[in-house]
Structure formats: structure tokens, C-alpha cells
Amino acid sequence: MLNVLMLGVGQCGNRILDAVNRQAFGGNSRLSKYYSRQKFPSRVETIAINTAVNDLKELKFTAAKDRLHVPNLHGVGANRNKGKQGFWENREMIMEEVEKRGDFDVAFVITSVSGGTGSSFSPLMIHELKSRYKNMTIVPIAVLPFREEGTIYLQNTAFCLRELMEVDADGMILVDNQYLKRCTGDIASAYDKVNTMVAQRTLFLMESLDSEMLSVTDLGDFKTVMNGGLKMGTMGFYQADRKSPSVRSAIKNSLKEVGLLYPANVEDGEAARAMIVIQGGREYLDVDEITKEIESLSESIGHVFKGIVVKKGAPKVLSVVSLEKVPGVIELYEKAKWAIKEERDKKDRARHELNDAFEHINDLEEVY
């Protein structure tokens, strides 16, 4: 059995972690925590970390003992420097919370790369985990912001992503709010839907890594996939219905842009490696068909791991893809560059205007 650590850092990470806990309760009912038990496929420990206590209070399905408030901070106000300082000052306390939960095989660090706490804590957190747990696979799940959210968020995104790459995590799963907002169309419920999607796929991934399978994929396969290409990847998902239960079309659909958490043209050379996990009733799982489809994918992607889990129901497909190209990220950095410049110019202009104002009283003294 895998020992999984899930860390939700910052407001976005907390909410996705809460969605994972809610899904583990088996439903969307707000009362499920009162009558149900969490059913994780593996031994999963979840910790929600935040500097803002109010964000922690909003969580509904995460046990109180699993909510860690970094003291003496009331949020970092999207200021990554302040966040980093807060992390260093509380590093031992945070790591102690992790360590007392035992050893882990894999850790998912879920965070927004644009916010304050998450974007500043996560790279340092991964660094600390890497230094303390040598054999642990650490995969950040990085949530990219809506592009309209503001210049500071864009700037935070740019620097956070770079730091996440620098800490040498075992790949990174990208989730693009901007793209998902377009898919869901409903801005008001966009966050909830994104959170739920990420939670469902993450649980599916854990189940596929820790199940008896007809065709096996394991943590090593996952690690190999995530280390391919840019070490950035994403997850796709598709669930066939009983009217059109074709497993081949389900595999294809899981790799289409609408099924991915980050927009990528998988069949057009943007994917580096992939892991396809198919789950469904035995009557739907035609191994030959699946093999043919995987072979077909291998021709365009390169290497594709396949896993087959026999479980009642119509076929469900989870695809984990590492990417060779991330044009969206490049575009984001361009915007971030503009945003940083804009911020700096604004600041300079303001300072200049203020200095001009101060000059009016240069030769004067207070008179009483």
C-alpha cells in the first residue's frame, strides 16, 4: 500500500485538498462527513497549510487536526517574500507536522502558483521534503491563475513556476484555471468545479497506482512519465456512458483538450510521455482494443504506460501526460514580464510624483 501525503498549501491548495477529502467521503453531500468514512485507496494523510486562519476555517471536509495555521501571520497579501520569510520562521513546526504522520512514498503538493502563501511556501516546502525524505516522489499540482486576476498574480506565477522547476520535483502537474473556466463556462462555480475535477483525478491516480490491476502501472511508471519532457504534465479524464462504452474512444477523449487540466495538443507532438489508466467492467475492457489504441498513441507520443483496472461500470480513463511544449506557460511568462514591468513603472511613477511633491517643501521649515 502506498503512503501518500497530500499537502494543500494556500487558499487554492486548501480548497482542492478539501475537495479531495470530500470525494473521499464518497459524495458531494455536505453532511457526508457525519455519516460516512473517507475511503482512500491508499494510506493518505492530508494537511492543509495556510497563513490565513479564515481560509482554514472555510474548509468543511478536512479534519481540524489536519489544518495547520502558520502562526503570527494573517495571510501574506500575495507577497511571496513575506511568505518565504514566514515559512522559514515556521519551517520546523511545519515539518514536524509532516514528520509525525510517518513516512511517505509520494507527496502531492497542491498549490496555486499565483497566490501569496501557496506560491511562496510550496517551492520551499518541496525543497524541505526533498532534503528530509530522499526516496519520496514529490509532485506539485500547480494551479495557474485566471489571466485577468492581476499583475501581482502573474508575477507570482512566473517566479513560483520557475522555483518549482528549480527545486527538482518529480515533475509537475499543471492545472490551468483560465482554460478550465472556458470549458465549464460558469464563472461563479468555476472554482468549485476545478477543485472537484482535480480531486477526482488525483484520487483516480492514487487508486491506479495502488490497485491490483490487469495491466500494471505503478509509482515508478508515474515517476517516469512525470520526469519526461519539460517535467511538466497534466491529467486528462473521460468517462464513457453505457450507450457508447467504446474504450478506444474513451482513451482518445481523455487526451483531448477538453478532457485535460491544462490545454495541450497531445497528438500533435506536445506530449513527451503518457500513462493511460483504464478502469471499467470486464465486459467493456477489450485488451486488444486497448493495446491497439495505446500502440497508436505511442506512435505520436513516444512511450505510453497502460494500466487496466477491472471494476464495475462503464469505462473511465485517466491519462497522465508529460509535455514537451507548454505554449500557454510561455505566453504566461510574456504577460508576467509585462506585468512586472508595469508594476515597476507604476511604482517609479508614483515615487517620482511623490518626490516632486516633496520638493515643494524642500526649503521650508515647520512654523508654529
Add this chain to the structure above:
Amino acid sequence: MRLIYRAILTALLLALIVQVAWAEEGGTRFDEFSLSTGDRVDIGKFRIEMVDVQSIRDGLVLVRVSRSDGDFDEQRVLLENSANQFAGGAGDGGITVTVIDIFDEESAKLRLEYPENMGTARKRASDLIRPTRALPDLTISKSFENRNINVGDEVKVTVTVKNQGLDTARNIQVSDQPPLSEFVYLAGYPPKIKSQLDPGETDVSVYVISAVKEGPVRIPPIEVRYSDSNDNIKSNNSEPFEVSIAPRKRPKLELRIETPPQLKFGEPGTVNITVSNTGQVSATRVEISSAVRPQEGLDVSGLERTFFEIPAGGKQSYSSEIRGTRSSNYSITLKANYEGADSLAFSEATGSVLVLEREYKYLYYILIVPVAIIALWLYKRYKEYKY
């Protein structure tokens, strides 16, 4: 025959004519006078004087008849309602005197017949002052100690005889006859009064009777007979009166039993019993017995009691403990046997008590425990997820 009838009618007619003619020539007349001793009536030369009433009982009056010329003077005791001829009687120029009533020892009513030609009779009251004659005068009364009598009550009857006269009453006899059927004469009957009472003296006799029959009773007058010094017998009566005899006084016991309407299985309960005597006399030898139906399933102790006496208007209360050992509706019947007014009587009262089914308290736990577990679980989860 016709001749005989004619002869008789003719003879009668002639006799009538002769009678009328004789009466027109020298007829008699009569007058009645009430006279006291010494009074006289003058008719022509005759003087008729009532000298004395010698005996009322025997109807004897002493009368003196005399002529003013002294030719005739005779004193004779006349018997009541007997005509007495003086000087040849009214038919022969004399006087016929008849005592037709004797009022008392000093007065009587006389009927005087005399020839019509003697003139008119004139009454002359006696010029003498007559000394008042000393006579006895007995009054008698009979009284009941209590006019409100119940059957079985003993009543004291007092007979009082008083001599209110001026002379000694002799040969006094009291007649209280006959005994009344509504009473039993217990003691002192017939009443005994002294045979002689001096003036002003009173004698009292008391006897005791007991009422035996209910209803209105007329108490007849009691009579006293006596004689004066002249052996004149007199009598007097008491006034009659009525009494009403009510039914016999009896005790009446009322039993009241207060039971708890419901009794929990196995738990004790209290039964309160009150015995009240609402009758007029004491109830004695009161024995209270009990019966429980159904017989099994209700343990009862102390329901049965004995009281020697419960006076009229009194009451006795006591309590008893019961305990239900089987669920059912039980009736408790109490019966009080008692004596009073020489008779046996009884009264009953019934109470009921429902013994409930055994209460299995753990049944509540079947509901409470899961609810408590769920509540604890929910609270635990709430605390677990409350930050």
C-alpha cells in the same frame, strides 16, 4: 167492620173533645227551673225549695215543698227523672216535681207541674249567703318525655295528678286504659297514684314504654276518678295528643375505598379506606372483609379490619398497601358486617386498580442508545472537523 171503625173514631173524637174541655176548665202547666241550693220557686201558696244535692252519682236531690198557710210542709229526696207528687200532685191541686238534671253538688234543674189556675211560678234566689263548699278538684295530665320517637326508643311517660280543690280527694283511681298496641309497656304500668290527695297535693307516676311500631299514634286521655267527702264521685281527663313514631334508629356504615387508578408493575400503591357511620346509632362489631378479583396477581395486605364500635357520625380511616405482580384490571371489594339496633347489616364498596404491564426500561435504551451513539458520533465528527 165499618161500624166498628166508626165507633172507634167517634170514641176518640169524644175523648178529645172532653180533654180539651177539661183543660179549658182546670188544666196544668209546667216550667223548668235551674236552682241552686237554697233557691225556691213560689207558685200560688206553694213554695218549692232545693235544699241540697245529695248525690250526683245516684241522682238524689233534697227538695222541700211547703204551703204558705202551713197546711203542707214536706221535705223529700227526689230521684233524678222520677216525678214526685206533692199535695196530691198537679192533677189534684198539688205540685209535681221532677229532677231532670243535676249540674253539680249545688245546682240542679227541676221541672215543676202545677195547676194552671195557681198562677205564675216565680223563682226566688236564696237570700242566704251560702258558704262555699269545700270540694276536691283533681287535674290529671299525661306527658311523654319525647315526642320524637323512633321505633325501639324507650319513652318515659309521666302521669301527674294534682288536687286543685279545697277538699281531700278520696278513692282516687287512675284509668290509663287500654295499653296501646304501638308500645311495649316496660315498667311502672299501670300508673299508680295515691288513693287520697289533700288540697294542693300532687302525685306523679312514671312508667316506661318502648315504641314498637312506626306511624302516628293518638295518645288517648287518661282519666282520674275520685270522690269527695260526700262520696260524690267525680272524674277528670287529660287532653289527648298525638305522637309520631319514626322508623327504628339504625346505624348506616358507608365504605369508601380510594385506589390508585394505575399501578406500575411491581411497585407498591396505597389504598385508603374510610368507614363512616351516617346512621343514628352506633354500629358495633364492625368487621371489614375484602375480596380481590382476579384473585391472583395483586398482593394486598391490611385491608381487613375490625372495630368494636363506630358511633353515629363517627368514622374510621386506615390505609393498606397493594402491589401488582401481574398485569390486569383488579377490583377490590370491601364488605363491612356490623350490628346495630338489634340487627345485623352490611355495606359494600368496590374500587378498581389497573396494574400496568411490566415496564421493560431497557426498551427505552433501544431508542436512546442509538440516538445517543448517533449524537455522540455527530458531535465527535463536528468537533473533528470544527476548526
